[in-house]
Amino acid sequence: MGLYGKNRPISDSNSPHRNKSVSNARKTPNSTGKKPSSKSESDVLNVSSQKPLPSLSNKHRNKANCPCNQSLGSWKIDCSKCHQFWHVDCVGLKGINDKTINSLTEYLCPFCFVSPVPTIETTVDVCHICRNTLSLQQTNLAYESSTAANNLESLSQFCASLGSLDMDSLTKNMDTLSQFDSRLKHILLKENSLIGLDTEIKTLSNLLSEHKQHNESHLVTAASNNQSLSTCITELQHNIQLLQQPLPQSPLGSSDELLKVISDKLEKLCRDETDITTSLEHLKESLAVRSTEHEHQQLARPYETIPTQSVPEPAFPLHPSRIPPKVECSNPVPKVPHRQLPVIDSKQDFLNQAEADELKTFFDGCIFNSENGHSVTSFGSPYQYTGSKSSPPAPSFPDCLKPLLERINTAQSDIYRSMYPDQPYLTVPEINSCLVNKYEGSESYLPKHSDCEVSIHPESSIFTISLGQSCDIKFTERESGSVSSQSCPDRSLYVMxxxxxxxxDHEIEQGSMSDGTRYSLTSRCVSWTHKNSTCMIGDSNTRFLRFGSHKRGTFGEQMPGQKFWAxxxxxxxxxxxxxxxxxxxxCGINDIKESHVQCEKDVADCYAELKLKIKQIKLLSPSTKAVFVCQLLPTKDLTLNRKVNDxxxxxxxxxxxxxxxxxxxxGFNQFVCNRVLAAELSMHLDRLGRFDMLHLNRAGGRVLAGLIKKSIFLRFHGGVDKRRHTGRVNGRLYSNVVATRLHPSGLVDGCQV
Ligand SMILES: O=C(O)CCC(=O)C(=O)O
Ligand SMILES: [Fe+2]
Incomplete structure (x- = not known):
């Protein structure tokens, strides 16, 4: 076989048999002279006998012409068996280069290729293309008929049962059902909108009665509006109650009667709803006029005291659409002293001479990777830092470094424990990484930088031991620009x-070292899980939250952190x-609980203090990616709940x-609005089993921990910020603390923990 390619071009125009059409060579099977089979050909093949079968006898073909009989001008390939030439395009080899095709040792053309599926038996001279196709068709047919046979029995059973059906009554029943279904949908829709309306009306009438006490001028319209509205509400409530009553039990077949009762009630409801909507519009108009006038008065108005045990009605007439005015923080944000020293500890002669010599000899034999002004190698957990040109491999700690690592970890533990003496259960961050810098001669230097990498544990100290040539390390306070320095003689240690x-920032300036070699070994607690490091600051409701690596009861290894009491x-x-x-x-509930917090403005002052703290946090800690704020949880004290809401x-x-x-x-909204959940999550107040609705119990702590963890991980997993300056914040609808009312048991119901 071969290919007519660039070197052997044969275009159809060059072909000696160019004018001989392949189709001319085709013969009907009978004309091939072969003996016809006993069955007729169309019976065997199950194909129409109208068209001649595409049989191709070898003898009649013009083998130099592609059977397509067209001058396509593409290269040709010949069949290893029948030696028929084909355009490469015609046999689906378009795009394959001539080299590849020439390297084929065998090529069977569509006439000669036999499909791996069994071909049909025939004595007729049928080309292989047709045989293959027909054979596939036959296989499919066999499969389909066997499937049909399997299903036949169940089909016939189904048909038999169809015969015994009373089609008339079935159609009737279906009609009734579909009518019932569509009316039911209608009722449900209406009921939902009515419930929404009912809530809105209650809020508005509460607002109205509040306004009444302060402004008499619009009282007449509002009062009349309110009166007609009240009548409508009573009607509406009556009708909703009617609808909620069990419908009359009806004997089978009287579903129409049932539907009539429902649709009568529904119509009545719709009429009431229209009346109410009109009255509501009037009411909204008169309220809108006054709400602007009273905005400023309201902010300064003291909260009225609501007795906890005797008020059955909702305590929160505030409507979410009343957006509070912007609270301005004094600008610029007052500075908080950072209280940090550039170096928290240092020791001359931290290593003895023998230890230092052993380490120097070891490092002299190590391979260092070049960085700006110096070179590096590292051991233990890999430490990657911003601006690094190399990512040196980090083999495990060599034996000569292990005793040193142990000493450093003891020092780390001492520093950490002295910082958090009251949290002995906390795991001390383990120093697990050592970066060795090599400085050679006076030209070497360390560029200005700070070790504020996300992979370093926030409570890890940073230990640097110097070996060999001494130098000064220079510290610059970023904010003020003030400079200090630390001298680093041979065998000394400094801790940041x-x-x-x-x-x-710290740096080693060029020229700060004389000739000779200096090695510095900087050890830290490093891990990629530290990107989730979390600082939790809160009141007593954080008491059950624990950081640590225990699976149950702590935030786990993936979210290391520290809790601070506020x-x-x-x-x-x-x-x-x-x-x-x-x-x-x-934090915040204990602030607004104070007796001097008496009006909305006082609450706004507490909030402004929190906002200021957040601004200070962000100024002081550029590494902090997000500040998560928990809403205040509602309490059993109804007056306090108004402040919580504000x-x-x-x-x-x-x-x-x-x-x-x-x-x-x-997730805080569900947390506080679900009465059963909230009761389960709050502490028991007394022996009667009443709930202290101010403090979470252990289960409440667990739920809170789950919400915090979820929020933090959500942020890391691409949560999209969809803030809008509307009733929706971050894509969530703002919701008031759930309305509080007395539970029949006499306990305050509805708002919690
Ligand atoms: O060589 C030193 O003393 C400081 C090393 C250092 O700052 C670093 O590795 O980040
Ligand atoms: Fe550094």
Whole structure:
């Protein structure tokens, strides 16, 4: 076989048999002279005998011409068996280069290729293309008939049962059912919109009665509106009750009667709804006039005291559409002292001479990768830092470094325990990585930088041991530009905190070293899970939240962190957040609980204090990616709940839309609005089993922990910020604390924990 390619071009125009059409060579099977089979050909093949079968006898073909009989001008390939030439395009080899085709040792053309599926038996001279196709058809047919046979029995059973059906009554029943179904849908739709309307009316009439006390001028219209509205509401409620009553039991077949009862009630409801909507419009108009006038008065108006045990009605007449005014923080944000030292500890002669000599000899034999002004190698967990040109491999700690690592970990533990003496259950961040820098001669240097990498544990100290030639390391406070330095003689140690990296840069200037070699060994606690590091600051409701690596009861290894106690907003210490990727704040209830917080403006002041803290955190800790704020949880005290509502509304309408990288802790709304859930999650107050609706119990703590964890991980998994300056914040609808009313048992119901 071969190919007519560039070297052997044969175009159809060059072909000696160009004018001989292949189809001319075709013969009907009978004309081939072969003996016809006993069955007729169309019987065997199950094909129409009208057209001649595409049989191709070898003898009649013009083998130099492609059977397509067209001059396509493409290369040709010949069949190994029948030696018929074909255009490469005609046999589906278009695009394959001539080299590949020439390298084929065998090629069977469509006439000679026999499909691997069994071909049909025939004595007729049928070309293989047709045989293959027909054979496939036959196989399919066989399969389909066997499937049909299998299904035949169940089909015949079904047909038999169809015969015994009373089609008339079936059609009737179906009609009735579909009518019933569409009317039911209608009722459900109406009921939902009516419930919504009912709530809106209640809110508006509460607002109205509130306004009545302060403004008499519009009282007449409003009062008459209110009166007609009240009548309508009573009607509406009556009708809804009627609808909710069990419908009369009807004997089979009287579904039409049932439907009539329902649709009568429905019609009545619709009429009432129209009346109410009209009255509502009037009411809204008269309220709109006055709400502007009273905005400022309202902010300064003291909250009325609502007795906890005797008020059956909702305590929150506030409507979410009343967006609170923007709360301005004094600008610029007052500075918080960062309280960080560039070096928290240092020791001369940290290593003895023998230890130092052993290490120097070891490092002299190591391969270092070139960086700006110096070179590096590393051991333990890999430490990757911004601006690095090389990613040196990090083999495990060599034996000569192990005793040193142990000493450093003891020092780390001492520093950590002294910082958090009251949290002995916390796991000390383990120093697991050592980066060795090699400086050779006076030309070498270390560029200005800070070790504020996300992979370093925020509570890890950073230990640097110097070996060989001494030098000075220079620290610059970023904000003020003030400079200090630390001398690093042979065998000495200096320690920096991770927090200080948020405010200081360090460097070794060119010329600070004389000739000779200096090695520095910098050890840290490093892991990629530290990108989730979280600083939690909160009141007593955070008491059951624990960081640590235990599977149950802690946030686990994937979310390392530290908890800080802040009963009031003023106790939030922005310094504790430094270096953490996430900050979670759950604080404020004890502030608004204070007796001097008497009106909406006082609540706004508490909120402004929180907003200021958040701004300070962001200034002090550039590494912090997001501050997550928890809404305040409602309490058993109805008056306090009004303040809770006002505070939360400011979070929604002021904090989240105006402060970048401030996030919700997701899921709080369900958390506080589900009465059963809320009761289960709050502490028991007394022996009677009444709930302390201010504090979460252990289960409540677990739910809260779950919500916090979910919010943090959601953010990392591409949560999309869809903030809008409307009733929706971050794509979520703002919702008030659930309306509080007395439970029949006498316990306050509805708002919780
Ligand atoms: O060589 C030193 O003393 C400092 C090393 C250092 O700052 C670093 O590796 O990040
Ligand atoms: Fe550094």
């Amino acid at each position: 905190s991770r927090r200080s990296q948020e405010v200081f 009963p009031k907003i003023r106790d939030i210490d922005p310094v504790s957040c430094m270096g953490y990727s996430n900050v979670v704040l759950l 505070f939360n509304r400011l979070l929604h309408f002021d904090l989240f839309p105006t402060c970048k990288d401030v996030e919700f802790v997701e």
